[in-house]
Amino acid sequence: MSQPQNRYKADLRELEFLLFEQFQMGDILSKEPFANWGVDEVKMVLEATYEFATTVLGPLNAVGDREKCKLENGNVTTPTGFKDAWKKLYAAGWRRLSESEESGGQGAPHTLQAIVEELFSGANCAFMMYPGLAIGSAHLIDTFGTPELKKLYASRMHSGQWGGTMCLTEPHAGSDVGSATTAAKRNADGTYAIKGTKIFISGGDHDCAENIVHLVLARIEGAEPGTKGLSLFVVPKIRANADGTLAGPNDVKVASIEHKMGINGSATCVMQFGEDDGCVGYLCGTAEHQGMRQMFQMMNYARIGVGLQGLALGSAAYLSALDYAKDRKQGSSIQQWKDPSAPRVAIIEHPDVRRMLLEMKAKVEGIRALIVKLSMHQDRLTALQGKNDDVAAYHHGQVELLTPLVKAYASDQAFRICELAVQVHGGAGYCQDYPVEQYLRDSKIFSIYEGTNHIQALDLVGRKLGQGGGKNTQDFFGDLGKFLGAHSEHPVLGNAVKGLGKAQEAVGGAAFQFLGWFKGGEMEKVPLNANRFLEMMSETAVGWLLLEGAVIAHDAQAKLDKSSKDWAFYEGKKQAALYFANTILPEVIAKSKILASGDKSPMDIPTEAFATV
Numbered sequence: 110m111s112q113p114q115n116r117y118k119a120d121l122r123e124l125e126f127l128l129f130e131q132f133q134m135g136d137i138l139s140k141e142p143f144a145n146w147g148v149d150e151v152k153m154v155l156e157a158t159y160e161f162a163t164t165v166l167g168p169l170n171a172v173g174d175r176e177k178c179k180l181e182n183g184n185v186t187t188p189t190g191f192k193d194a195w196k197k198l199y200a201a202g203w204r205r206l207s208e209s210e211e212s213g214g215q216g217a218p219h220t221l222q223a224i225v226e227e228l229f230s231g232a233n234c235a236f237m238m239y240p241g242l243a244i245g246s247a248h249l250i251d252t253f254g255t256p257e258l259k260k261l262y263a264s265r266m267h268s269g270q271w272g273g274t275m276c277l278t279e280p281h282a283g284s285d286v287g288s289a290t291t292a293a294k295r296n297a298d299g300t301y302a303i304k305g306t307k308i309f310i311s312g313g314d315h316d317c318a319e320n321i322v323h324l325v326l327a328r329i330e331g332a333e334p335g336t337k338g339l340s341l342f343v344v345p346k347i348r349a350n351a352d353g354t355l356a357g358p359n360d361v362k363v364a365s366i367e368h369k370m371g372i373n374g375s376a377t378c379v380m381q382f383g384e385d386d387g388c389v390g391y392l393c394g395t396a397e398h399q400g401m402r403q404m405f406q407m408m409n410y411a412r413i414g415v416g417l418q419g420l421a422l423g424s425a426a427y428l429s430a431l432d433y434a435k436d437r438k439q440g441s442s443i444q445q446w447k448d449p450s451a452p453r454v455a456i457i458e459h460p461d462v463r464r465m466l467l468e469m470k471a472k473v474e475g476i477r478a479l480i481v482k483l484s485m486h487q488d489r490l491t492a493l494q495g496k497n498d499d500v501a502a503y504h505h506g507q508v509e510l511l512t513p514l515v516k517a518y519a520s521d522q523a524f525r526i527c528e529l530a531v532q533v534h535g536g537a538g539y540c541q542d543y544p545v546e547q548y549l550r551d552s553k554i555f556s557i558y559e560g561t562n563h564i565q566a567l568d569l570v571g572r573k574l575g576q577g578g579g580k581n582t583q584d585f586f587g588d589l590g591k592f593l594g595a596h597s598e599h600p601v602l603g604n605a606v607k608g609l610g611k612a613q614e615a616v617g618g619a620a621f622q623f624l625g626w627f628k629g630g631e632m633e634k635v636p637l638n639a640n641r642f643l644e645m646m647s648e649t650a651v652g653w654l655l656l657e658g659a660v661i662a663h664d665a666q667a668k669l670d671k672s673s674k675d676w677a678f679y680e681g682k683k684q685a686a687l688y689f690a691n692t693i694l695p696e697v698i699a700k701s702k703i704l705a706s707g708d709k710s711p712m713d714i715p716t717e718a719f720a721t722v
Contacts (some may be wrong), residue, residue, distance in 0.1 A: 173374020
């Protein structure tokens, strides 16, 4: 039997450009709280991460997709190699890279952790679901849990001894979390009896860890309806003694696992809590009815993580398509299209293939820049807290504003990028001989889970735009305005920068349109146009960051010989920015006109008129 092969690759030069040339990570290194980190250490981590991704995780990606997870005798078995990869991941310390040194971590910047997550998720997205959920759950317990919960549960979840999940969705309560009926009844000893069913629980059970710790939203008897009545409980699969030894089953059962379109190596479970009235949960913290407020921490963490997943698979698909286009020969050059005897050329020579590749490149690099921008705001917030509260508040506001953009735009575009990658491969891309068909299937879930992208859009227009009295939004456009003012007369990029300015004006006008609808009581028009607005704002942000990178590339390129590899790299940065500015930013203006029209045809059409069947 042949050994599984790695088919994942990444461009480390692109990552270093973002970290050190565009976003100036060096400014925060070698200073508290990142005093033990320098440029050399960051580069060493990138190289080691890439090696782990390509030698340990990458070869298991297709294995997980083909084998899938299995449910036998109430327990989930992961695909071949996953359990060993889990052990190696934690043994190498990758899961605690950005944790503080006081808590046993390595104190690295969040931005470096984000890049590491991209590389690992690109190599094997399904596998990374398990440790991703474990660390997110542990963080939540660290933030809100009692000292006892932190010591018993969070510490073992951080180490990889135990796994973790978040349990929100129920058969009748998906995005409408407030309709949840899972019940919690107070026990005399201060614990709670948990009873209910949760569905679509990623990593709900697996054999990589000896215990799974579920964070379960439930309603305590007598609590008010809706989200305000929900509380959050720590519910282990297996009960534990105070010293961490396992004490027996906790009436937590896997009813079934889903048979899915993608991420087949990740077990998506239907979980039954307290079917035999023996499930014990522990309130996360000391106050009841705080469940949604607490869970939002993990949900925001997860939403940024989903954006990273989208970027990871989009990038993997793009680089796979690029390799294929350089190797596959078909047809003659367009310059010789009338000559039947002309030699075949690699398909990368064909204009439409080049167009698709450049669109993928521009979107991948722009989305990555957006995620790094958000992460750098997080790192600067960490560095400034308690030292300069005003500037720290600015960075916190930008993280809040950018989160729905990262989650929704990155996940929407991931599927479209993967679709283009399949198209570049032609018929070969539709077959399992190449990885892009798996990337396409795996990526579709990103726009659905952790809050559908329409929820992200409603969050943006209904909450984030006006957050802090609108200051966060004003700061965002103020930063963009500074870039426009500095570079609108750039000798090469000036016209593209002016186009970016027009897109900014279109987004600003659309934001005021929403304000008018809110004030005028035309509420139906808000959800009808929220997704469009999120796309407009995201494309404007991505266009800005691509052009910012292009300005840096232009200046650096001027010092190089055209024969150098870096000259070609910088040229790629410029051309990707120009493509996005010339072909995608104009769509922002077109979308603003559609939005302003206030079309209500989806609401005006009678339900019976959709079809006669």
